[in-house]
Every structure is written in C-alpha cells, then in structure tokens.
Amino acid sequence: MKSKVIFTGLFSLLFLAGCQQNQTTTPTSTTTQTSETTVVSSTNKSEDSSTANSVTSSSEASSSQSTNPEIKVSVERAIELFQNKYPDAAVTSLELDSDWGSYFYKIEGVDDENEYSVRINANDEQLDAENPERLDRDEQNGQKKSEDALDVSNLISIEEAGKIAVEKVGGGTATDWDLDKELGTTYWDVKVKNGNQTTNVKINSQTGEILSTEIDD
Template identity: 30%
Template sequence: MKKMTTIATSLLIASGTAIGVAASDQDRNVVYEKAIAAEATVQEVNTQVQAANTTGEKQSRLSEEEVATIAKEVLDGTVDDIKLEWEDGRLVYEVELKFTGEHYDFDIDAHTGEIINIDGNLLKTPIAEEVDITIQQAQQMALDHLATGKIKGIELEKNNGRYIYELEVKIAGEDGDVSVDATNGEILYVEDDLREVLAKVAEKGNGEKQPKEQVKEQITTQQAIEIALNHVGGGTVDDIDLEKENGRFIYEIEIEQENNKDVDVVIDAHTGEILSK
C-alpha cells in the first residue's frame, strides 16, 4: 500500500501544499487554504489506505497468486503485472494479461474474486464462442432497435460484471456507439449523437421506426464472403459491412480483382441471395 500513501501525498502537492516550506504564519495559512479543496479527497484516500493496511483486511483479501489464477482461468495467458487499487469505493486488483499477442486488463474484486471488468477486444478470445448472443445477432438487434444504419465496427468487453458488445454504428453520416448485452440481447446504451440523428431523420419522414422483427437466422460474415467470391470468380475482400435497408439486412462486400477492378456485391444477410453486383 506504499503506492496509496504516495497518492495521498501527491494530492497535497498538486494542490500547492509544500509542507514545511512556508516562511511565515501567513504563508502557512495560504498553503493550508489551498489544501482545503483537496481535503475531502485526501481524507478519503487516507481512510482507505488505513483500512487496507489493517491486519484483518489483509487476511481477508485474496493474494496476488490467487488473483492471477482467476484471470488465467478466463484467458490462459501470461500475467505481466498486478496492482492493488481503490476503485469506486472498493479494493480491486488490476491485472495486466497477455493472451495470443493481445493485452487485456482485468479488474478483480480483492475480496470476492469477482471479475468486474475486462478491457480489450474479447472477440479474439474463446469467450466470443461462450456468450449467448452471437456477433450477427448483436448486429441485427442493434439495427432492429435503430431501424436504420450501418455497422462499422464491433468489440466484446466485460463491464460491471457482464459481457457487452460495443458497436460503432453510422447513421446519415454520423458515427456513434451502441451497447448490447451479450447474454440476453438487451440494448443497454445508444449514444446521444445517434439519438439526435434518428430524431432528425424521423422529422423528415424517412426514419419512422418499424415494429421490431423476430430475430431470424443470419448467415455469417465468412459465409457471405464465400458467396461473394464465388459469384465474381475470386479476388481480395477489401471491406464488408452489414446494413439494414428497406427492412432487409444485407451484406455489402467490396472485392478487388486481379485487374485492379473493384466490384461491390450485395447479399441478403438471411438467405444468401445475390441482390446486385
């Protein structure tokens, strides 16, 4: 907990409190007044430091070895670093882990061992195969909820104890984030910028939201790519997007062929039907 003591000291220094430097009582008063703004924070940190250093607290919290084991049970990688920190009023271990060349940051409750957060794109890990909602389902649920838009990117993370898909969606030239629960498909968050664009589109009469559809089975991105390449006779896929147009989900696939000619193939995301070339 030496670090926490340093934090408390740094807070005082950052507030202009050079203890022992003041040359007069007046200077000391000025220094003290400058510390008032940070006093509540400093007291809170000091209280946490003292609590974390009590014998009973030390005995009740998990060891670094136990926490490393918990993280590696999720991703069997290499633990690079472990730190003990206070976050949102509770003591957590921050574990930095490397798995198949990628870095992931775990926040683990120091007492219960609960994994609170995992920062890093978990789509590149076995966890992506374990969550209940697939990538395709999450994309479709987001577009169903918005009734329009194009998926530009998607990541899987763990936030506040649950796995969440974070999608980047583009609507009428505006990019924004949408969060989908990877367990039950609930829409957890839509960025304000997207809400504003949807409101403007609706005002123009082009964005009236349709009743939610029953989620249908959708072909995968890889299946769509194979269909497109077979259709045009081969090439290199430069880009692929999932969109919703006129109530239908489609893949737009851009392919570069040997003659340096770019070909766009549009495929029905449910049937695999070629809609245009």
C-alpha cells in the first residue's frame, strides 16, 4: 500500500514538472517572433526614407537645371559694378545678350560731362571699359543725364522677366534682355524664340506688367 502511494506521488511530480517546462517555453517563442517583426518594420522605414531622399534629390537637381548656367551675374550686380567704376554716372542703357559667343552685359551711362560704356561678362564679372566720350555742349551739365537716366531701382530679375515673356508667347526660350525707357517708364524688352518665330515682349521693369508684344517679320 505504501509502495502504491509513493509511486503515485512520484508520477504526479513528474507530470507537474513537464507542464511547467511547456509553459516556460511558449513566451520565449513569442518574444522571438516579436523581435523579428520589429526588424522588418525598421527595414521598411529605412527603405521609405531612402526613397523619399531620392525623390527630393531628383527634384532639386531638376530645379537647378532650369537656370541658365551661362548667366551667373545678376542685373543688380552688373549695375553695381558699373556704378563702382563710375560713381557719378547714371545708367542710360543696359543689354544682356550672347552676340559675342557667351552672355555679356553692355551698360552705358552718363555724368555731367562724359558718356561711358562697359562690357561685363555674365559668367565671371570681368569688366572691360571703353574710353569715355565727351558729351556735346547741349548735353552737358546734367541735361542728358536727367533726360535719359533709367530707373534701376526695384528691378524684377532677368529670370522673372524671361518667365513672364515666355508665358505670354506661349512657349519658347528667352534669349535677350534690353533695359530701356519710353514716356518715363523703364521697361524690359525681352526677345523670345519659339521655333522659327521671334517675339519681343515689353514688360514694366518694376511691376512685371506686360506693355506690348511684337512679332519679328
């Protein structure tokens, strides 16, 4: 009788030990699965981040390519270079074109006695000045200066003027910019080439308002 009781007790102890072992193993397996899920999630986030960075980089590259690489000197900077050389002169004419094979500004101006003309490389700011010319007697003492001086304050940029002109024409490329004055209004005259057609668009140089358009024959 005692033997049966001892045997039954031993069997119960072994049975309980086996159950406890099974219960301990289960959480370990669950923990492993959770860790694997976390790794996969992190990997997906990294891939998403890489994709977003790639899209941003492509967008930035596209934007930088839209700017004419030959024109690195702004119109404000070109005028500043002219005025640094001739502090008392007023700007009476400004052109930006590529007639010499690359883009140059040609700026003319006058003071009370002389007329000046310079050419500025639109890529590296190199300035070449012509010899000053003496004004006629009736143009001296500020006469020509007051009549022909352009308003160069608050100018819209050549990029903005070109964009306005191209949109007005309906497509094409802005190739030349002239700053001039008529009836007291300073304006940009922008040449736009669209296929075989060339159009000149006059734009108020301060407000961006289109003043007129003319198609070259």
